[in-house]
Every structure is written in structure tokens, then in C-alpha cells.
Amino acid sequence: MPEAPAATLQEQRPRPESLSDLFFSFTFLALQGFGGVLAVVQRELVEKKRWMTREEFVEDWAVAQILPGPNVINLCLMIGDRYFGFRGAMVGLAGMLTFPLLVVLGLALVYAHFADNPHVAGALRGMGAVAAGLITATGLKLCSALKRHPLGVPMCIVLGVASFVGIALLRWPLAYVLLGVGGLACVLTYNKMVKAAA
């Protein structure tokens, strides 16, 4: 029975226990996500809860990124759907949005009093700089998911650097980079898979 160990492994993998577990897990990570939720999603779902591996996370993130709409919302919808179907997708969305929305409204109501306070403005700047570091670190950590990439590490570096230059330095529209560099990468990967299978 060569399949048996793999099947057991699949069953033993951590996963959300119930819809309410899913809802509160997503609520909890959304409420920690100052300046973007993705860094928290990676830290909580991959490193702590271990619902998914780095490789799976990168693959899902690629899909969430290329489809229109808020990326993190797309990702949570996909994860919710995987475990509990349509209900899971809806609960994932609700978890991600309900409490954070109330927090935003609360902040908007008090904002008027503090908008001109230089301390508050400074604190927001400081948190913004930290948030920039968080998202960068998430990218750096996920690089290890490329070790076993079909194209090999050097080619991945070339494609990654090209994307970085296009987006960060030349400020090209995202769609150009995704279609251009991304399209090229997909074609190269496809060819590599064809050769590997032959």
C-alpha cells in the first residue's frame, strides 16, 4: 500500500476545525494587519497554523494576485472554499471584513479630532515604514519556495529581478509586468515540464 502513508499525512495536516474557527482565524489576522494583511496571513497560516506550505501559499497567492479584486480577499475566499466549499468562501470574506470595517468606521469618527496632531501623523509614518519592511520580509521568506522550481534558481532570479525593476524602479503598470514577464515565465515553465515528461 504505497499510498497509505501519504493519505494519512493528508488527514493529519492541520486545517480549520469549523466555520467559526475559520471566521475568527481570519478576523484575528485581519485585525493584526496594519498596513496590509498579507504579511500576517503568511506568518499565521503558513508558519503558525501550518494550514498550507510555503509552496502552496505562493501558488495560491499567484492566482489571487492575477485575478482582479483585493488580493488578500481573493486569497481568503480561495482558502475558505477549499475547506468548506461555498459557505467557507463566504465565511472567509465575512471574517476578513466585518470587524475591520467596524474598526475603520470608529477610526474615521475620531480622526477629525487628531488629524492635525503632529505626533499622530508621525506615528502613522512610523507604522507605514514598518509595514513596508513587513511586506518586503514576506517576499524574502517566500524566496525559499523557489528552490525546487522547474526553471531552476538562476532563471527565477532573472525573472524576479526583471519584475522588481519593472514595478519598483520603472513604475510600469502591474498588468504589463504580469502579462509580459509573467507570461514569459509561464511559457518557459510549461516547456520545461513538457521536456521533463518526455
Place this chain on the structure above:
Amino acid sequence: MSITLTAADWLSLFVHYLTLSLLSVGGAITAAPDMHRYLVERQGWLTDPQFSASIAIAQAAPGPNVLFVGLLGWNVGLNAGGLPLAAMGLVISMLGIMIPSSTLTYLATRWGHENRDLRAVRAFKQGMAPIVIALLIATGWILATGSNYTLSHWPQWLIAIVTALIVWRTRIHLLWLLGAGALIGWMGWV
């Protein structure tokens, strides 16, 4: 500011967001310039400071960035008169921006999962990996540098770099880092 919105106006707002939803590749924030054109310049439903403050608050608050769309709708409703309309503006905006993209994501993911053994599906997911990882690093770069590379911003760059190294190499809780950043900013050091 005080404005009047007819049922046709609310419908127009809803339909406008429905179309923007499918154009917002890379997140709802990429559609912000168009929302500014529509809400502030064309319809005059929001003032410029209201628009900017809505985005700043949603960025400062925890949670997904798309909430700024709800806040814009909330403020349109407030301008039109009172909390019930504000709640209506919020719901209409969020539904408009979410329904098309979420439906597409749901169907596309389902299709992708059913055909996950197809070589094309595997090539797409794996082929995009180096690009989306680079995008994350590029996003951090853009957030840290803003729209210009003024040397006087060096404290912000330093904080971003140090944060990136700490998060990359340790397992410290992210909220400590955000708290430290807020404190450093509060003291006026950035």
C-alpha cells in the same frame, strides 16, 4: 458639504464600482485614481480632503486595504445626510467593488482546482511564483520610498530595512514592530 443623491445616483455609483471591480488587477487601491475622478471631479460627492483622509484612515487601520472603498461610500452618504445614508453608501460601495471580482475568483479557483493536474494549470501557478514574490519585495520598496527618493526620508528607509531583516530572520510578533514604529514616529524621529 451637503449634497442630494437620487435613486439613479446611487444606482450609478453601484454600477460604476461593478465595472471598476473587474479592472482592479493588483488590488482595489489600483482603482483609486479612477474613484477620485468619479467621486470628486465628475460627481462632486466628496471633497478632495475627504477623499485623501478616507484612504489614509483605511491604510492606518488594521485589515484589508479594500476597506477604503467602504469608507468613501460612507462619507458620500454622510454628505447626503445622516448615518442611515452613510450605511447605505458603505454597503453599496463594498458590494459593488466585491461582487464581480469575488465571483470571478470563486469560479476561476474552482476550475483551476478541478483541472489542477493539467500541465497548463501547473505551469501557470509555478511559472508566476518568481514574479509574485518579486512583486511583494517591490511593494515594500514602493511603500518605503513613496513617489520620490528624497534623501531626507532616510529614517523611514532605515526602519523599513531593519524591520525586513528582523522579520526575515526572527519570529518576533509583528505587533511589537508596529508598536515600535508608531513610538518612533510619535517621538518625531521619522
